[in-house]
Amino acid sequence: MGSTWTVQYVPPASGPDAGQVKKEIESILAEIDQHFSTYRSDSEVARFNRLPANSCQPMPADVLKLVRLGETLWRESGGAYDLSVEPLMDLWGFGPQSREEKVPAAERLAEVRQRVGQGHLRIDGQQLCKDIALELDFNSIAAGYSVDRIVERLHALGIDDLLVEVTGELKAVGRKPDGSAWRVALEWPREDRQIAEQILGIDGLGVSTSGDYRNYFEENGQRFSHTFDARLGRPIAHALAAVTVFEASALVADGYSTLLLILGPEQGWEFAVAQNLPAVFVMRADSGFIARVTPAFERIVGRNAGKNGVYGFNG
Template sequence: MTLAGSRQWQVLWGVMALLAGCGAGERLESISGPTMGSTWSVQYVRPSGGPQAAAVKAEVEAILAEVDRQMSTYRSDSDIERFNRLPAHACQPMPEPVLQLVRVGEQLSRDSDGAFDLTVEPLLDLWGFGPQGRAEKIPDAGALAEVRQRVGHGLLRIEGSQLCKEAAVEVDFNSIAAGYAVDRIAARLGALGITSYLAEATGELKAVGRKPDGTPWRIALEEPRDDRQVAERVIAVDGYGVSTSGDYRNYFEQDGQRYSHTFDARAGRPIAHKLASVTVVHPSALMADGLSTLLLILGPEAGWDYAEKQAIAAFFVMRADTGFVTRSNPAFDRLFPGRPK
């Protein structure tokens, strides 16, 4: 049972060294497990009398199970898959978290002039990347034209507690669901009295507070390579969600051209530019998740302009003839001043 399935999430890997020392009565707990076709993990500082690891793990797994039941496109009984099977001009009652993500998707679609879109699942399937994809290949023009009639956030609407469709659209939350799950986990940790933690699901993460020895949670931003993991830059995070989207883990090549799983809904095809990955740092892991995808779709120029206009902290990695070129915007540099590491 997965949400991400064949999509390889762009993983941020934490630089979490062993503690040099702990405060009195404090200890660093670590829990993890499978989710969404990948994994989740939480490290948190447990004070004396604080919640045990087993109890926290049960809470996290309950949240992830709910997200899977509501939003997975890889299980036929999920709320969103039951909606996806409905014909045009149909409605279905939805839990509030699903409607919340539809509203976020509508905002991101509107802000990107339709480049970001939650209804691209038929395109993903057609190109071989989605849950119903059969083979990774360039589709013929007729099939592409037909599928594009069923893509567009404007074909969705919310009526009270119901989600409705004007055409046989299919919704895919892969670009924001993991960030949403991390925010839910972070809120639950706070409710349990945990004030210092690093929570991660499929590479989307949020870090709050500090480790028992007073050092910050340090996150390595991964160089966009498909052969090995290399840290492009290391940042110390407190109170923010961090998300990286890239085109380097799930793609195919045909006739010398690279086709990634990241789609521009306006064109009905994978992105084709030199922007290899984008990292966004935002107070909300959900928004970091969605915005990193949006900026990647828009590309190195339009994405940069959008981030500047909206004061989004972003770190761009572009392909160049000699390797990769990085660029961080002023909002990012204000959060992480000093020489890049």
């Protein structure tokens, strides 16, 4: 995935050694890369992306699972979230087929948008089919899925206390050797340095942050990020800089953090509250950044404050 992963765990009294654990993790990540990567020509998704319109391809069960989740997020977001934005990412300079980061000509943008739309995607048995020459990108949920897969596998090996992180998406379960909770730091979206503004004790939750502050370019004084609103065919342009979502499934947290970032500070907030999502919104303001937390997040803090080492929110 062009990034890193880390796994911390408490070894059980009788269980696999570290070498076996690492081998199991690397096997899972290799399989996911083989299925979802858009940067290798032999992956399942890359082969599907090369197919012309009105084509189908047999797909592994995990690809179909993520397509179904993508369809749910697409419907819930009114089409803002869309797994078929790969051509747009390439056009704007963020995808694997990119040439340069720049604002495309209106004519070229209109042309590429004809190949975007999750409504043109369908599952037929074990096959994935498309009626236009769309191309898929699972980067908004593949990391969270990887975390869930690793956690599931480690549990099967008898490892109950762990912290799994893949490209920044994570899940913590159980306790550290000293009996304290796994502690997770939430950062402000600053390019120059990392500043932990909140530290939470986490047990049984996946945590995902989506932001527009690290992968972007500027042109004529305007900022263009790698997060796209498929309804417009262009990068998001609003004051919401980052969203962190907490869910039992890291996969679900990953998808919803992206969805909320796309929807923005008002529509995203309304969606998160209506869906009872524990989330932290960080917005740009004249004085820097301001944060807003959902009622569901406040309930998590209150529920865990006495036993999981939750610390107060600075800001």
